[in-house]
Amino acid sequence: MATNSTADAFVEFERVQKSYDGENLVVKDLNLFMPKGEFLTMLGPSGSGKTTCLMMLAGFETATHGDIRLDGQSINNIPPHKRGIGMVFQNYALFPHMTVAENLSFPLEVRKMGKSDREAKVKRALDMVQMGAFGGRRPSQMSGGQQQRVALARALVFEPELVLMDEPLGALDKQLRETLQFEITNLAHELGITVVYVTHDQTEALTMSDRVAVFDDGRIQQLAPPDKLYEEPENSFVAQFIGENNTLEGVVKEIKGDSCLVELDGGEVIDAKPVNVQKAGDRTRVSIRPERVEYNKNRLSPDAHTLKAEVLEFIYMGDIFRTRLKVAGTSEFVIKTRNAPDVERLVPGQQIEIGWLPDDCRALDA
Amino acid sequence: MSDNTATGPDQFTGATPDNALRAADNADHGPMLAADGTPLKKSLNRALRRQKLRALMLIAPLLVFILVAFIAPIADMLFRSVENQIVADTLPRTTDGLAAWDSTSGEIPPPELFEGLYKDIFIASERKLHTRLGSRLNYELTGVSSLFRKSGRGVEDIGEVYQDQFEDFNEFWKDAENWNPLMGSAEWLEDMAGWDEKSGDRQPAFEIRDEVASVLPETAAMYETFAEFVQFEDEDNLLKEDPWAIVYSALYADLSAGADVASLSGPGSAELQEAAVAVADFETVDYSAAFEEIDKDWHSIEVWQTIQTYSPAYTSGYFLNAVDMKKGPDGPEMRPENERLYIKLFIRTMIMSLVITGSCILLGYPVAWILANLPARTANLLMILVLLPFWTSLLVRTSAWKVMLQQQGVINDTLVWLGVVADDSRLALINNQTGTIIAMTHILLPFMILPLYSVMKTIPPTYLRAAKSLGATDWTAFWRVYFPQSVPGIGAGSILVFILAIGYYITPELVGGTTGTFISNRIAYHISSSLNWGLAAALGAILLAVVLGLYWAYDKIVGIDNVKLGG
Numbered sequence: 001m002a003t004n005s006t007a008d009a010f011v012e013f014e015r016v017q018k019s020y021d022g023e024n025l026v027v028k029d030l031n032l033f034m035p036k037g038e039f040l041t042m043l044g045p046s047g048s049g050k051t052t053c054l055m056m057l058a059g060f061e062t063a064t065h066g067d068i069r070l071d072g073q074s075i076n077n078i079p080p081h082k083r084g085i086g087m088v089f090q091n092y093a094l095f096p097h098m099t100v101a102e103n104l105s106f107p108l109e110v111r112k113m114g115k116s117d118r119e120a121k122v123k124r125a126l127d128m129v130q131m132g133a134f135g136g137r138r139p140s141q142m143s144g145g146q147q148q149r150v151a152l153a154r155a156l157v158f159e160p161e162l163v164l165m166d167e168p169l170g171a172l173d174k175q176l177r178e179t180l181q182f183e184i185t186n187l188a189h190e191l192g193i194t195v196v197y198v199t200h201d202q203t204e205a206l207t208m209s210d211r212v213a214v215f216d217d218g219r220i221q222q223l224a225p226p227d228k229l230y231e232e233p234e235n236s237f238v239a240q241f242i243g244e245n246n247t248l249e250g251v252v253k254e255i256k257g258d259s260c261l262v263e264l265d266g267g268e269v270i271d272a273k274p275v276n277v278q279k280a281g282d283r284t285r286v287s288i289r290p291e292r293v294e295y296n297k298n299r300l301s302p303d304a305h306t307l308k309a310e311v312l313e314f315i316y317m318g319d320i321f322r323t324r325l326k327v328a329g330t331s332e333f334v335i336k337t338r339n340a341p342d343v344e345r346l347v348p349g350q351q352i353e354i355g356w357l358p359d360d361c362r363a364l365d366a
Numbered sequence: 367m368s369d370n371t372a373t374g375p376d377q378f379t380g381a382t383p384d385n386a387l388r389a390a391d392n393a394d395h396g397p398m399l400a401a402d403g404t405p406l407k408k409s410l411n412r413a414l415r416r417q418k419l420r421a422l423m424l425i426a427p428l429l430v431f432i433l434v435a436f437i438a439p440i441a442d443m444l445f446r447s448v449e450n451q452i453v454a455d456t457l458p459r460t461t462d463g464l465a466a467w468d469s470t471s472g473e474i475p476p477p478e479l480f481e482g483l484y485k486d487i488f489i490a491s492e493r494k495l496h497t498r499l500g501s502r503l504n505y506e507l508t509g510v511s512s513l514f515r516k517s518g519r520g521v522e523d524i525g526e527v528y529q530d531q532f533e534d535f536n537e538f539w540k541d542a543e544n545w546n547p548l549m550g551s552a553e554w555l556e557d558m559a560g561w562d563e564k565s566g567d568r569q570p571a572f573e574i575r576d577e578v579a580s581v582l583p584e585t586a587a588m589y590e591t592f593a594e595f596v597q598f599e600d601e602d603n604l605l606k607e608d609p610w611a612i613v614y615s616a617l618y619a620d621l622s623a624g625a626d627v628a629s630l631s632g633p634g635s636a637e638l639q640e641a642a643v644a645v646a647d648f649e650t651v652d653y654s655a656a657f658e659e660i661d662k663d664w665h666s667i668e669v670w671q672t673i674q675t676y677s678p679a680y681t682s683g684y685f686l687n688a689v690d691m692k693k694g695p696d697g698p699e700m701r702p703e704n705e706r707l708y709i710k711l712f713i714r715t716m717i718m719s720l721v722i723t724g725s726c727i728l729l730g731y732p733v734a735w736i737l738a739n740l741p742a743r744t745a746n747l748l749m750i751l752v753l754l755p756f757w758t759s760l761l762v763r764t765s766a767w768k769v770m771l772q773q774q775g776v777i778n779d780t781l782v783w784l785g786v787v788a789d790d791s792r793l794a795l796i797n798n799q800t801g802t803i804i805a806m807t808h809i810l811l812p813f814m815i816l817p818l819y820s821v822m823k824t825i826p827p828t829y830l831r832a833a834k835s836l837g838a839t840d841w842t843a844f845w846r847v848y849f850p851q852s853v854p855g856i857g858a859g860s861i862l863v864f865i866l867a868i869g870y871y872i873t874p875e876l877v878g879g880t881t882g883t884f885i886s887n888r889i890a891y892h893i894s895s896s897l898n899w900g901l902a903a904a905l906g907a908i909l910l911a912v913v914l915g916l917y918w919a920y921d922k923i924v925g926i927d928n929v930k931l932g933g
């Protein structure tokens with residue numbers, strides 16, 4: 001599904017830049033290609049420019065530079081109401097003076113649709129989000145989750161091909177959020193619509209999307225499917241931002257094809273996979289996921305490099321054990337072990353040796 | 367509490383928490399009880415009473431202030447608009463007599479009534495009250511004012527007929543020195559003798575001699591009135607004041623009615639007995655004819671009808687007047703076409719206030735929109751500009767409009783210079799309705815902008831974005847989504863502006879000329895120039911009722927909870 005060719009792209013950002021004040025670029029050189037039917041999530045810390053990108057796509061902000069295309073057509077000069085893009089806002093933006101049915105009917109009315117068609121579509125859209133019984137209510141008479149369902153139905157009722165959602169679940173509690181995440185992805189796939197979804201919640205991004213674009217500082221740091229993003233982060237920002245991660249700093253000693261040796265700042269030498277380092281002598285941050293760290297010698301290859309570690313804390317979490325170690329000068333090194341009969345339960349103060357497969361330890365930019 | 371001898375440790379009687387709970391349990395459906403056994407409601411009320419009392423104390427100053435400065439004046443105004451005691455107070459004998467007079471008979475009242483009128487007007491003119499009554503009745507019938515003024519002088523002549531005859535008959539009747547011993551009681555005369563005029567002490571109040579009062583009732587009554595007036599209104603020494611002419615008229619009346627003067631003794635009784643014989647040859651006065659001589663209007667039925675109509679202490683006359691009607695012999699009727707004024711003025715006030723409110727909406731809405739959508743810093747700066755008019759005196763601003771709008775004023779000069787209008791056809795922008803509308807729109811504009819702004823401030827911009835993303839054009843998004851949400855602001859602003867406009871006074875007075883004035887200018891005129899406070903009060907009361915009525919209608923149509931001043 002991932003693509004880099006413009007041939008079958010439905011949404012395209014090409015070298016897009018945006019500045020609000022003429023001094024700082026909020027979006028710097030954005031290139032993005034989305035095929036039809038994709039569910040793409042923009043994930044990133046607050047202020048990284050996600051909303052700005054979405055607003056440029058919707059037409060409420062103009063790009064300072066670059067081209068935005070929809071279905072092959074440049075939309076830079078098309079006003080928002082002619083773009084036919086559905087939008088869901090974080091604060092729902094349901095019109096308070098209209099009932100739910102009137103809210104849904106609104107986009108159909110402005111499209112001059114007949115009354116009976118409108119009613120049928122409104123009913124179908126409401127049923128789609130299980131809100132069929134709420135047509136006569138006012139937005140203020142509904143809970144947040146119900147309002148967001150209605151907002152979703154309103155963005156879908158006029159059958160747009162592209163729907164933009166800006167942190168739509170941000171104001172809801174965790175359980176409701178999970179239900180709605182599931183419903184939104186299902187709907188998107190059923191209807192075959194293309195979705196650009198903005199969130200700062202990485203779990204949400206990972207569970208919902210076909211691809212995730214990780215934003216930081218006005219740039220896409222990595223654009224990849226969730227599994228690749230987690231397992232193969234391309235730089236240390238992504239590695240840090242997605243999931244739990246252990247970082248060790250050092251200098252590349254030697255690169256041998258698919259693997260390399262890194263000398264940590266404390267003098268220890270470890271195996272790693274060169275991902276974002278070019279040559280020996282480069283500074284690097286190596287990244288290891290907690291669940292890929294091994295302390296059972298039998299499971300490590302005999303020639304693997306190991307590090308000495310001291311157990312600081314052992315937390316029993318039911319399905320897993322979470323252990324905090326002091327390793328190579330850092331005391332924030334975490335390992336996670338599955339709770340299985342043959343797994344040794346560590347005790348604080350215990351001295352152990354840890355190691356990993358070279359592939360699981362990625363040498364990234366410093 | 368301590369009755370725990372035999373029954374066990376737990377069996378206290380009286381108010382304990384346990385007993386209260388037990389009582390509550392037993393009383394299945396009874397009221398909930400507090401720990402001491404009193405009903406919970408009662409004990410809650412007691413607890414809240416202190417709180418309420420304190421709250422009341424806090425607002426008491428405001429309450430008193432409102433009562434004194436707002437409720438009381440309004441109540442007084444409402445009262446004045448129906449109050450009409452002046453006629454009965456000034457002409458008590460006449461109005462009494464008129465009660466029996468049939469105004470439709472086509473006959474003027476009988477001569478006895480004119481005698482009462484003579485007394486009433488004589489006393490009133492001594493007190494200088496007759497002109498006030500004249501002005502009051504002049505509101506109802508033009509010409510009455512001068513009639514009363516003339517009569518005030520004329521009654522002196524009527525009285526002098528008897529005065530001269532008595533005095534010609536015997537010099538005795540000329541002098542205050544002779545009258546007082548005759549009329550006054552012995553104790554009073556004694557008190558007067560002991561009173562030092564220069565000392566500044568209060569003059570002993572006149573007391574009538576009982577025998578005189580029974581023998582010469584009318585003379586006694588009139589002399590008492592005279593004495594009271596001299597002593598306490600003019601504050602002169604009664605011993606040195608010759609009686610009013612009317613006292614002689616009363617004396618003539620008593621004597622010619624056959625008073626038993628023989629039974630009187632004491633000072634002056636001899637002269638009195640002589641006079642009693644002599645009056646038979648006196649020339650008598652025909653009061654009715656005498657009044658006709660003063661002014662033949664006294665024999666006009668219309669004058670008498672007016673006096674009769676306005677005799678009662680309360681009248682609907684002011685209200686009828688305020689809606690261009692008057693009391694006719696057969697109930698209320700419209701005034702003649704050329705005297706109608708107020709209905710037109712009410713309608714004009716209403717229409718112009720509506721126009722002013724409308725232009726405030728038209729001008730204020732875009733400004734409020736811009737204010738609400740600008741970044742806070744700029745918006746605050748602009749807000750100061752909006753509020754600037756509040757910092758200059760209303761009079762200064764209105765006068766500035768005079769300078770701007772007059773025919774040789776800034777606006778006309780500019781238009782002529784631009785060639786938009788010819789020099790000889792300069793626009794009349796002032797001293798007419800245009801002037802009032804322009805100046806008042808300017809003055810009231812902030813009252814529209816402020817509520818609009820505070821309501822618009824609460825409408826998030828995402829609504830407009832949402833509407834556009836749903837396919838609405840800029841106009842549709844505004845009209846269907848933004849505008850309905852700003853209506854409460856329009857409502858609040860309109861109520862403010864309209865109610866302020868409808869009662870506005872200074873600006874229409876200064877720039878309104880004759881065609882651009884409001885009902886309030888008329889009210890002010892009646893309060894300060896024509897002094898017809900009753901009519902002013904009636905007009906004010908109608909204005910108040912109209913405003914309340916509109917407020918009620920607004921509540922019915924738009925709903926008053928749809929009015930927001932912000933938030």
Ligand SMILES: Nc1ncnc2c1ncn2[C@@H]1O[C@H](COP(=O)(O)OP(=O)(O)O)[C@@H](O)[C@H]1O
Nearest residue numbers: 020021026044045046047048049050051052053
């Ligand atoms: N209307 C605006 N005017 C000026 N600066 C803005 C505006 N909107 C956003 N920004 C700035 O642009 C940057 C990116 O904002 P945004 O796109 O909202 O980030 P995100 O949605 O990722 O949190 C932020 O630094 C923000 O302050």
Ligand SMILES: [Mg+2]
Nearest residue numbers: 050051052166
């Ligand atoms: Mg955002």
